[in-house]
Amino acid sequence: MTAIVEGMPSNLAIDFEQLNFQLQRRQKGYGRGRRMQIETDTAAIVGGVRHGYTTGAPIALVVENNDWKHWRNIMNVEPIEGSDEEKRRVHRPRPGHADLNGGLKYQLTDLRNVLERSSARETAARVAVGAVARQLLAAFGIKIGGQVIRIGEIEAPPHSLPLDEMIERTEQSSVRVVDSATEQAMEAYIDQIKAEGDSIGGVVECIVEGVPVGLGSHVQYDRKLDGRIAQAVMSINAFKGVEIGIGFEAGRLRGSQVHDEILYDEEKGYTRASNRLGGFEGGMTNGMPIVVRGVMKPIPTLYKPLRSVDIDTKEAFTAQVERSDACAVPAASVVLEHVVAWEVAKAFLEKFGGDSMEEIRANYEQYLQQVARY
Numbered sequence: 001m002t003a004i005v006e007g008m009p010s011n012l013a014i015d016f017e018q019l020n021f022q023l024q025r026r027q028k029g030y031g032r033g034r035r036m037q038i039e040t041d042t043a044a045i046v047g048g049v050r051h052g053y054t055t056g057a058p059i060a061l062v063v064e065n066n067d068w069k070h071w072r073n074i075m076n077v078e079p080i081e082g083s084d085e086e087k088r089r090v091h092r093p094r095p096g097h098a099d100l101n102g103g104l105k106y107q108l109t110d111l112r113n114v115l116e117r118s119s120a121r122e123t124a125a126r127v128a129v130g131a132v133a134r135q136l137l138a139a140f141g142i143k144i145g146g147q148v149i150r151i152g153e154i155e156a157p158p159h160s161l162p163l164d165e166m167i168e169r170t171e172q173s174s175v176r177v178v179d180s181a182t183e184q185a186m187e188a189y190i191d192q193i194k195a196e197g198d199s200i201g202g203v204v205e206c207i208v209e210g211v212p213v214g215l216g217s218h219v220q221y222d223r224k225l226d227g228r229i230a231q232a233v234m235s236i237n238a239f240k241g242v243e244i245g246i247g248f249e250a251g252r253l254r255g256s257q258v259h260d261e262i263l264y265d266e267e268k269g270y271t272r273a274s275n276r277l278g279g280f281e282g283g284m285t286n287g288m289p290i291v292v293r294g295v296m297k298p299i300p301t302l303y304k305p306l307r308s309v310d311i312d313t314k315e316a317f318t319a320q321v322e323r324s325d326a327c328a329v330p331a332a333s334v335v336l337e338h339v340v341a342w343e344v345a346k347a348f349l350e351k352f353g354g355d356s357m358e359e360i361r362a363n364y365e366q367y368l369q370q371v372a373r374y
């Protein structure tokens with residue numbers, strides 16, 4: 001996969017190890033199958049970075065798949081001779097996937113053309129570009145963490161650990177939770193789901209700390225950063241819902257239980273007494289941590305057969321599966337962090353934009369002083 005990142009300033013130091021560390025985080029997690037062992041993702045930067053620093057030119061990233069050699073002919077750009085079987089033509093659309101809609105819409109009778117592009121493999125590229133965005137944000141003290149909140153019926157109990165500790169603990173966990181009792185319960189639950197030939201989804205959360213007040217804007221619908229983050233989160237494969245702060249819970253509570261009171265402190269300036277609204281008011285950051293949750297549906301490819309219809313014969317069949325993950329929620333948590341990082345970085349550059357890191361830093365510091373004087 002190739003991704004091109006436009007608009008990064010010059011003189012941002014790129015930490016290649018960190019970039020690949022993020023890609024490898026996406027591949028971990030209890031409930032994933034053999035495929036993750038085949039693909040050990042690394043990103044090669046082939047443009048826009050020189051001697052470890054961005055030049056201001058578009059950054060080109062390539063994430064190769066080690067398995068691609070075996071698919072060279074099947075996915076050949078040029079015409080190939082061979083039977084449908086040799087071309088691995090797909091004519092049986094899988095429920096819950098893009099297969100049938102994509103085939104109908106693009107008039108493609110080999111559903112592999114839809115299947116490969118719509119695959120969540122694409123999230124490796126989104127993590128790679130998000131990892132670059134994350135490095136830009138880190139240069140301004142903005143830190144991002146993620147955790148799994150729920151897998152099926154098992155919910156992680158709430159905690160109030162500092163972000164650093166949350167990051168440290170979830171990094172040690174096979175299911176990206178902070179406590180080992182929940183981890184064990186989730187592992188056992190995933191085993192059970194897998195043994196039953198089924199799959200399971202869950203809820204993941206991302207927290208962004210150190211965000212200045214005023215990213216995004218109230219002045220126009222498409223400049224509201226909470227709205228833009230929501231779009232980005234919903235665009236992750238299999239995501240079916242998004243919440244900012246307490247999200248849907250806000251529909252159940254009274255106003256006095258929801259809104260975060262404004263405080264003033266000589267040292268910190270304006271703050272909020274709580275952060276139920278997840279760092280946003282009026283589509284703008286309010287200086288509190290951004291808290292975003294997303295819900296992932298169960299993986300649609302399951303061992304338990306689901307009914308579908310063959311596009312050649314129009315006959316019903318039940319989808320038989322040779323290989324599938326039972327749960328990709330821990331991986332989805334890593335993807336969530338990176339799509340959020342990308343949206344926050346875009347808003348950051350809109351606000352403080354400049355051609356070089358030095359110019360952006362000057363704009364940023366001047367703005368912080370202006371806010372402090374207010």
Ligand SMILES: Cc1cc2nc3c(=O)[nH]c(=O)nc-3n(C[C@H](O)[C@H](O)[C@H](O)COP(=O)(O)O)c2cc1C
Nearest residue numbers: 096097098118120237238299300301325328331332
């Ligand atoms: C990290 C991640 C891994 C996924 N792995 C699989 C998988 O192994 N098998 C599968 O059928 N779907 C998997 N999915 C989900 C599908 O890609 C997704 O459901 C499908 O593309 C249809 O898109 P939609 O669910 O957003 O409508 C995964 C999603 C994510 C985020």
